[in-house]
Amino acid sequence: MSRRPPAITVPGRPCPAAATLQIVGERWSLLVVRELLFGVHRFDPIARNTGAPRDRLTARLRSLEETGIVERRTYQQRPPRHEYHLTEAGRDLAPVVFALFGWGDRWLFDESPATLHHRAADGHEHVLPLDAPRHCPTCDEPLRPEDVVPRRNLPAQATEQA
Amino acid sequence: MSRRPPAITVPGRPCPAAATLQIVGERWSLLVVRELLFGVHRFDPIARNTGAPRDRLTARLRSLEETGIVERRTYQQRPPRHEYHLTEAGRDLAPVVFALFGWGDRWLFDESPATLHHRAADGHEHVLPLDAPRHCPTCDEPLRPEDVVPRRNLPAQATEQA
DNA sequence: CATGGTGAGTTTGGTTTTCAAACTAACGGC
DNA sequence: GCCGTTAGTTTGAAAACCAAACTCACCATG
Structure with missing residues (x-):
């Protein structure tokens, strides 16, 4: 249960939802989390399944790593290759993804x-x-x-x- | 229960969550929904409480109206003034907002x-x-x-x- | 009737993000 | 030696974003 320092300030109403969005609210982030929840852990398939441009995906994975949502595991040296896995905090985003899932399912x-x-x-x-x-x-x-x-x-x- | 036409295609995995994010995934959108859920219905307070720049807020309100999340109600003519209210589909986003709320509360x-x-x-x-x-x-x-x-x-x- | 204030935007000009596509680099297999 | 795979990085151009200033129609006050 490694909690991150808050250090998060949001404009407007101080609200946990706004703070969460500062962390996972950028484009593609939650789709990356979805893929990891679905058991897809490597760069190329995540790129294909989300549709994110590769440079964006790189950026998102780095920032999700920094904020403690995602963990990068090296699965081979030379050339260095990694798998991405959710941390506990990351897995705990499942309710968010499923809420989006449910709404789309009901309304779209x-x-x-x-x-x-x-x-x-x-x-x-x-x-x-x-x-x-x-x-x-x-x-x-x-x-x-x-x-x-x-x-x-x-x-x-x-x-x-x- | 007025459903919108789908007309939504997402890159990558066809998934209701991705489709939902195409509708409410832009910056500020879900914070606008939060304010409406909280009973704040007018432009200026929504701008203050979310922190969104005014032109962005205008754009978000228009697109949320177009996608059937938000309804604009005129409360006076000359000068024309409106209040923004959630539709049924919009109110049904509450679980998404609360899921974000809960995560931020637990982790941030x-x-x-x-x-x-x-x-x-x-x-x-x-x-x-x-x-x-x-x-x-x-x-x-x-x-x-x-x-x-x-x-x-x-x-x-x-x-x-x- | 000039002055100030409110509400809901619009305009401006500049910064930041995003994008698709091409490229790189390190291997492994044939 | 050449091809394919994986995980990126680079490039140049388009789109989105931003804060601040401005507009416009009113109302209240003095």
Whole structure:
């Protein structure tokens, strides 16, 4: 539970929501968090799945690292390569991402899409990347098709995962 | 429940969260929603309480109106003056704002602040502007001090309400 | 009736961000 | 030696942002 120093001042009403937005309110930041929540940890796939320009993605990852949302783990030296993982504070942003998810789901798609859920053995439901991988990124259980419940159908559009 | 046409395409993974961010992800937008949730409906106080530059605020209010988050109500002709109110879709953004609020509260303030709650007679709790006004902007009940529960103390900093 | 104040913007001119696309660099495999 | 992969960096141009000053229509005051 490593808390950062506040050092955050916001213009206008002093409010935790405004302070949070100073940290994750720039473009792409929350989509990066979404990808990390979905179990995508490397630069190129994050760039593809968010659509962020590569230089922006670099900048966002650095600032998220600085603010303690993201942790960079080296997975090989020479050439140095890293994976990005959420810290505890980062994982705790899940409610924000899911609130955005829920609103979009309720208000922006008429009949249509939404999300895949993994009904885990223990009864929990985990949200899956919309193009489901082979195992649940949240609980790491292998996925059997019958565990996966499409809440609704997705309008056709290609996305890449790995 | 007037739904808007989707017409939203996002780069990368097609995802309701990304779509939502295309609508409320620009700077100041969610702070404007916060103010409206808090019962502040006019241009100048919204500008003060968010800290947004006036031209940005104009732009945000227009685009939030276009996307059906905000409704502009004329409250006097000559000179034309308006109040801004949330639509149903706009009010439904409350979970997003509160999720941001909660995260900031948990991770950005060490001992400190949070929020005032109004414990209404009916048992409901309403979140109040951090510098509480004379009556609850959500339910319009007059406020008696004993109804207002500061969740924690606020670090001193002036804010204006009206 | 001039002066000052309020509310809701608009204008201005300059700074900062953002962007797509091209480029670099260090490997690994064939 | 050449190709492909990964993780960036560089470039130059477009878009967004900013604070401060300004406008315009009113109202109140003296």
